[in-house]
Amino acid sequence: MFRTAKRDVALNGQQIREGDRLALWYLSGNRDAQVLDDPDQFIIDRRHSRKYLSFGAGIHYCPGERLATMQLEVLWEGILEQNLIIDVVEQPKRLHSNFIRGFWLFSHRHRFDLVSDANSAVT
Ligand code: HEM
Secondary structure (H helix, E strand, O other): OEEEOOOOEEEOOEEEOOOOEEEOOHHHHOOOOOOOOOOOOOOOOOOOHHHOOOOOOHHHOOOOHHHHHHHHHHHHHHHHHOOEEEEEOOOOEEOOOOOOOOEEEOOEEEEEOOHHHHHHHHO
């Protein structure tokens, strides 16, 4: 995503001119060492954990955030209920993107381990 500067401004020692197009680097923002302790660690209960930038910030904040988080909730509930096991069969290849931290190749086999559930029901 981009923004266009409406006026000249100096920011963190960089001169930005009116009309310059600026790329938003959300991934870096979520790992900003000036804001977060241990920015590269996955700390689910970190202080200010709701202040991540994955859905943007300010006037253009993602209006689909509630839908997206609800979909993720349903997905994770399904995965956990059915005990989905994913076996990675090849080194995954990462996507080169300033927006999505993902993979373009993720070879895997998956199965649902319902046996352990059945066992726990009879013990
Ligand atoms: C995990 C899923 C999603 C992620 C990570 C995501 C992320 C984002 C981000 C970072 C922005 C801000 C862009 C900016 O600052 O210019 C944005 C904007 C937007 N998102 Fe999402 N989004 C997701 C799902 C959705 C869904 C499900 C919808 C619609 C149903 C949606 C609709 C929009 C729209 C219309 C904007 C533009 C808002 C504006 O420019 O004022 N997004 N999204």
